[in-house]
Amino acid sequence: xxxxxxxxxxxxxxxxxxxxxxxxxxxxxxxxxxxxxxxxxxxxxxxxxxxxxxxxxxxxxxxxxxxxxxxxxxxxxxxxxxxxxxxxxxxxxxxxxxxxxxxxxxxxxxxxxxxxxxxxxxxxxxxxxxxxxxxxxxxxxxxxxxxxxxxxxxxxxxxxxxxxxxxxxxxxxxxxxxxxxxxxxxxxxxxxxxxxxxxxxxxxxxxxxxxxxxxxxxxxxxxxxxxxxxxxxxxxxxxxxxxxxxxx
Ligand code: 13P
Numbered sequence: 427x428x429x430x431x432x433x434x435x436x437x438x439x440x441x442x443x444x445x446x447x448x449x450x451x452x453x454x455x456x457x458x459x460x461x462x463x464x465x466x467x468x469x470x471x472x473x474x475x476x477x478x479x480x481x482x483x484x485x486x487x488x489x490x491x492x493x494x495x496x497x498x499x500x501x502x503x504x505x506x507x508x509x510x511x512x513x514x515x516x517x518x519x520x521x522x523x524x525x526x527x528x529x530x531x532x533x534x535x536x537x538x539x540x541x542x543x544x545x546x547x548x549x550x551x552x553x554x555x556x557x558x559x560x561x562x563x564x565x566x567x568x569x570x571x572x573x574x575x576x577x578x579x580x581x582x583x584x585x586x587x588x589x590x591x592x593x594x595x596x597x598x599x600x601x602x603x604x605x606x607x608x609x610x611x612x613x614x615x616x617x618x619x620x621x622x623x624x625x626x627x628x629x630x631x632x633x634x635x636x637x638x639x640x641x642x643x644x645x646x647x648x649x650x651x652x653x654x655x656x657x658x659x660x661x662x663x664x665x666x667x668x669x670x671x672x673x674x
Pocket of ligand 1: 638656
């Protein structure tokens with residue numbers, strides 16, 4: 427049985443005071459939830475959030491990681507550093523990194539592997555653009571993004587990992603995939619994993635991301651292959667984030 431994971435991705439938002447308030451708000455409502463919850467904080471706030479969440483069920487996560495472990499890579503943050511700051515999860519391959527920073531599948535696979543080596547659970551983000559959906563190549567695009575990791579590091583790399591399906595056209599647009607559209611892609615991803623290893627396929631949490639909010643979370647999370655959510659905008663308000671956790 428897969429546990430539901432609700433992860434908030436704060437992106438480039440927050441300050442010491444707003445994050446302190448947000449963490450306090452979310453922490454105060456956690457008792458009644460029985461899903462796993464995590465927040466992906468901007469790097470400079472990881473330590474503060476870790477300290478604020480010490481012994482809380484809310485897990486700390488990062489939004490990215492370097493594909494290198496150390497050396498002359500100005501501005502990069504390694505998986506070992508994230509571990510030092512108490513990160514349990516980190517995103518890799520978010521579509522904003524793929525498009526604004528030209529991250530390749532190969533680079534994302536390397537980042538994924540760095541996290542695994544450090545003992546941090548990677549959340550591999552995949553998803554098609556609107557043009558790709560209109561062209562009818564959603565399944566091919568998403569499969570290739572998952573296969574990039576499997577081909578480089580084997581299917582075992584996917585054990586104890588999380589995949590987040592985030593259709594690019596639904597991110598921050600207020601336009602959500604219908605539960606059926608999302609379920610279809612989630613099921614395709616699970617079938618792809620099962621073609622390598624049925625046990626890993628059955629265990630892997632596949633999250634949906636893209637304008638998930640308290641109003642649409644229940645219907646999305648009711649689908650058999652949707653095991654949680656990766657939430658952008660709605661994770662910046664404690665009440666909305668908790669309401670999504672409640673829906674789970
Ligand atoms: P929104 O929930 O704001 O659409 O963002 C989704 C996302 O990109 C989470 O990583």
